[in-house]
Amino acid sequence: MKTVRLTLWGAVVVASAAFLWLYTSQGSNQRFVSELSQNTDTLRPEFSLTDHQGNAVTEQTYRGKWLLVFFGFTNCPDICPTTLGELAQLMDLLGPDAQKTQPLFISIDPERDRVETMAEYVSAFHPSIVGLTGTETEVTATAKSFKAFFEKLPQETAPDGYTMGHTSAVYLISPEGVFVRTYSYGTSPEKIAADVQQRL
């Protein structure tokens, strides 16, 4: 009986520690995210990933272009296709100025989003959108560099038993590679186009 009780108490301690650890790590990630609106003056995102055509790319690959960066995953049925559809509209709205910009869709679900998946997915939206993926380590490093947040959320009814939470704002990065601003989810393509064009 005593052993059972001790074991139970042990379990309680372990569970509490796990909860505390999860809670605090979650908390620090959240703070990490809210930094987006603050200490970003000198943010220069770096990455080393693979584009949807299988080429190894880094932030240097896109120097000279205004980058519009969106993090997401292809199994996402709502936020991601809506935003990519809006980025496609944005590229059309920009007309000739579209050549000075490059939309990037970075997968935060590299387990499922391989190069072929990304190719099939991004090309369905707009020929100018480039899809990037990588190893889990590469993707994690990229997100960190952008101060972007993502997490794998177990969900019984979701395909493969999980879904992803992620930063849903679109980043604007200057041709020199410096963070300029984010556009929160739902910002209209017209608004983004006007904002981008006054900077060109």
Added chain:
Amino acid sequence: MSRVLFNTLSSLLFLLFAFPATAESVRGGDLVVEAPWARASIGTSRPSAAYITIRNEGSSADVLTGIETEISSMPEVHEIKTNDNVSTMSPAGPVEIPAKDAVKLAPGGLHIMLIGLQRALVEGERFPMTLIFEKAGRVNVSVPIYSLGASGPEE
């Protein structure tokens, strides 16, 4: 008995409204279900989403308790929550439609997640979907499919 009558009535109403391909508004009891649309899919391996607006003209709340459609093995209402620029998605459970009010399922909020697609959703085609309400019973709609990057029925 009244439920059976109700179901028959709503089915009849559905038939009345569903035949002209342009009718995008269906009445079921006190509810008016309008502007349904779904997002095209690439193949069947990834989930898609459907959207709709439900207006309750009655004086008591109703609840959307379930969805049936041949296009998906598990249609389920999901909700996106965005906090501090981070968006997460989770099952919404039953959705209350308050009296004299409307609930809009739209991108960035509530959507019907079409899990386990039985066939690809092709832009320009349609599929039937049944919404199941606690009071209004079953309401059938014909859902038009818009492009993968569509953000609303107005496009």
